[in-house]
Amino acid sequence: MSDVNGEAKAAGDAPGLTSTVVFRLGTLGTVATDRFTREIEQLGLKPKHVGLMAALSLAAAASQQELAARMGVAPSLVVSLADHLESLGAVQRIRDPQDRRRQVLTLTEEGQGLLKRCTSMARTLDEEFTAGLTKTQRKALTEALRVMAKDAGLP
């Protein structure tokens, strides 16, 4: 029987799990992240480090806890991520004089440069991942992902 999806199935079967958006987002997301992880390794970074820098570049954080909430991770994780980024000179911790419990994180010039290099690497990977798509398809994909991310409360 003909099968546009390339999915092995008996006659009369509905399209299977592997053709769902959820399954494909999950599997492609893993592959994409794995490839990205390998690229940024040379910078001494892991995805969450980059995520933290990206979050900071989008909006300054009032505190580490507020940042943790935005990133959807535990505050204790922000501590170790920030520790590492600080050791690389990518972020600075500055005590809030108004409330000395708070540590205000800021992205340094070094951090901005690092983030820029990561962004450039991601763009190169984008080319790779979308190489099989027409320009029109690429545009449509980008827009669809943007809308879904927005609806899911993601940046």
Add this chain to the structure above:
Amino acid sequence: MSDVNGEAKAAGDAPGLTSTVVFRLGTLGTVATDRFTREIEQLGLKPKHVGLMAALSLAAAASQQELAARMGVAPSLVVSLADHLESLGAVQRIRDPQDRRRQVLTLTEEGQGLLKRCTSMARTLDEEFTAGLTKTQRKALTEALRVMAKDAGLP
């Protein structure tokens, strides 16, 4: 300044990391998998269990090792996944009489039913994730994901 991507940025800045396909696939993939994980929990399953069943439904496995290679996981992981699925009656281990070292895994009727329920759950989540898209956009997204998955060697 105007910004279609909703991304905070200074004048002259290029679109940032968060608007790349790689970043969006990664983050949306995580959210999608987390949501799916919560759904299948009631069936006593985790994503990799479903992945194993899906792999079996696409093509019979000659051995657990061959299946592990197809799934991109360690053979020892297939053991524990199959252990659990066997305890649920979802798969059967049958010794290959030609080579008694091999365990041939087969999806039982129970397993097929379980997989069907998971697929149905994934379809419901698809609706949720793509709710903000037009029918045309949804179609374009599905096709783009299909092509990228194929190019990445995914089912």
Add this chain to the structure above:
DNA sequence: TATTGTTATACTCTATAACTATA
């Protein structure tokens, strides 16, 4: 007493390595 950041601890996932049975 409540909150921020930190440290200590534990848990989940999965891989590597050692082991057993069969070839």
Add this chain to the structure above:
DNA sequence: TATAGTTATAGAGTATAACAATA
């Protein structure tokens, strides 16, 4: 001796809980 499956062990990643400083 080599291979399939299994079991034992270890590492990465991250959360929860206990703790210290400040409010």
